[in-house]
Amino acid sequence: MSDLATRRKINKGFGEGMTRAVEIVVAPLLMGLVGWLLDGWWGTAPFAMLGLGLYGVVGVFVRLWFAYDREMKAEEAKLPGAAR
Secondary structure, rough: HHHHHHHHHHHHHHHHHHHHHHHHHHHHHHHHHHHHHHHHHHOOHHHHHHHHHHHHHHHHHHHHHHHHHHHHHHHHHHHHOOOO
């Protein structure tokens, strides 16, 4: 692989990592904010905030798990001797 191709691959990895990091932080915060607003409207503090925040955390990690699994299967398929 040429030096330029290697640098592109590394930079792409940094971009994907930053995207995932922001997603891990922002999704639960947004869900928690929606829950906080609903709690204020319904008068049920802090149940909706905690429930939706937890839902955001679980949802992000489930999505990351499936994305990781898909990427690893694609890489394993590239290996010599892999079942096709």
